[in-house]
Amino acid sequence: MRQRRLASQGTRGGHPYLRFLLLALSVSILLFFNCINPVSRGPVALAHAFVIGSDPVDGSTISTVPRVVRIFFDAPISPASTAYVFTPDERMVDASHSTVSSKDSHELDTPLMTPDQLPEGSYTVRWTALSYSDGHTTHGVIGFNVGRSSSGLPGETILGPSTSNILPVLDAIGVLSVAWEWLVMLALTIWIGILVVEGLILAGVERTSSLLTETRKRARPLQWLCLSALLVGELITLFLRATQLSQGLTGSGIDLSALGYILFETSYGYLWLLRIALILIATGFLWWTTRPRGNNNRTRRTRRAGRRFQKMRQRITQETGDTKNEVSTEENAAPTSTKVQGSTIIWLPLAGLVLLTLALSGDAAALSQAPISSVVLDWLYLAARSIWLGGIAYMGYVLLPLLPVVEPDRHSEILSLLLRRFHPLMLGTLGVFLVSGLFLTETSVRQVQQFISDPYGRTLLVEWILVAAMILLSAYALFMLYPRLSRQALLLPVVNAELPARRTRQTALDQ
Incomplete structure (x- = not known):
């Protein structure tokens, strides 16, 4: 009875899926707190140019x-x-x-x-x-x-309160900046999650070939959406920064000359242009890999010629049963898996270069005394975070809801296989994320009291609490959910009477 209950839970896909979805739901919250940090940071924690002295x-x-x-x-x-x-x-x-x-x-x-x-x-x-x-x-x-000081003593130097810097506030432009930076990071994280899961987890495994074919159909619109959000978000972020510069220089709204200053007189501008070029290359490559193949006229003639045989094919399919469909699906999915593995060689370097442009224009590169090491660690931090959170989000939002539909008879077995392949990747990225994140935190927060007294420290504290919650949920998925699903996958062929092998044996006995 206990085995039957375990197997029935795996067949229904109940609470294990719900708990894994809960793991994916916290991704957006964590990214939000990561993007709201710039609003609450003090001058020491930012790469913005703040005054540290003057003469006089x-x-x-x-x-x-x-x-x-x-x-x-x-x-x-x-x-x-x-x-x-x-x-x-x-x-x-x-x-x-x-x-x-x-x-x-x-x-x-x-x-x-x-x-x-x-x-x-x-x-x-x-x-x-x-x-x-x-x-x-x-x-x-x-x-x-x-000539005369405030105390009436001529020529005597006295130091007054430091009012040199007017610190950033969360005004309308600040809110829009946070919103669009969050959108850009969310789109980039999900896009990298799609590339990693499809190229490194699903591709190259025969048992997941049919699932890969279906998930690619679902992921194509999502990839278009992510790349479009990246492009639009970067453009709006540039316009918002140009607006802030125009207000500081002239007190008015956006000025086209401010765009030129940012694009051609800052390293951020050159890196922004490079990032836009990489996003456009990725968009063009996505169009190239998903474009319709063959002549459209020939396709229409083939469809017209095949309509009169449609009913005949349906009858043949019904007579031969599900075996032919499974063989055909596997034959069609094999080229898809090979194609995905080939595209991954191009996709992942493109995504890595986009992350590198973000690391080169980040706070760590400008403030650290060892800029090369800081850029490398910041790049590793962004890559590990995107792989970890993006992979979880893609599996939770796209893959798991589709799994019972594509593989109704063995979805627990496939999920167990996916978690087994995702296990080392998650542990590796999590380790890199923690090491690089702690280093970057140490460069911004020098004293423990800053986690309570400083606005940036409090925001960073909340972010690390969310990271700890994500680590606990990831540990649950890896060390509790995965063994349970493995046991369910072993019990399903014995208990579930609706499996194709069991139906085949039952049909042979009836004859």
Whole structure:
């Protein structure tokens, strides 16, 4: 009786599927918290260009007006960055446009006109910086006094409160940026999950050939959707960053010149163009691999010629039974498996290059003292996360609902086989994800107190709690669900009377 209950649970595909679907449901939440991090990060945790010093010092008092106002940033800045110096009567006294120092890409210099003739008093410097690494815009205000300090002592330097940086806030543009970055990461993760599961898990196994054929039919629209979302998301993200730059420079909406600054005066722009080219190549390759084969006219003539034999084929199929259908399905699925394995050689490098462009324009590459190691670890982190979460999402949302339909008689056996093939890949990517993620966390959070006191630390803490929950659910799927499904797959041929082999033996006995 216990064996029958176990087998019937595997036949119905009940709670094991539900629990695996629960594993996939947390993917979107985890990606959301990963994408909302930039909104809550402090200046130390971001590759945005923030002021770390100036000459004159913010809040200080000096005896004479300087010839050049120098502002120092914690990250390289683009030549599009600018600063405006205003006298006590709000008169702009810049001699020319601000320039990035030829000796230090972190320094912005603004010359002043006729400094000997400028009055004493409080001067204000309003700056806008475009980060060379990630294309984000920052702005702020620096103040200094000339001739007399706030305490009445002429020529004496006093340091006031640091108001150099105006930190990002979650305004309408910030909300849209988070939403579109989340969409881009979700589409990229699911797309990589499709490529990995189809190319490394389903392809090359005879027992999953028919399932591979059906899942590819279902996954084609999803691949088109993912690539389209990637393309649209990248375009909208660029326009949002150009809008932020236009508001910082001119106070107005989007300006076409701001797009040019971001695209051609930052490394982010060059990497963005490369990423768009890779997405377009992937879209063209998807069209090439899914395009209709043969002459359309010949196909229509063949269909017309075959209509009069349709009923005859149906009768022959009914008489010969399900065996012919299974042989035909396997024969058609074998070329599909070979084709998928060949396409995987192209798909996976394309996806890896897209992830590499994201790693090169990320925070770790700009802030770390060892940029090459940071880029490699960040790339491994993105790849492991995409394979792990994307594979789980694809199996939970696409593969498992389709499995009882394509393989109604042996879906527990096929699921057990898939989990056995997915097991080492999941463990490997999970290990890489944890090691690289801990390293990147250490570069952003230097003290344990930041997990409570800092907004970015609190967001990162929630993300790691979700990661821990995902690890527990993955461990359940690997070490509890997989052995149970394996036992059910062994019991099904003995218990289930509806299997084709049992029906064949029953038919032979009746005759």
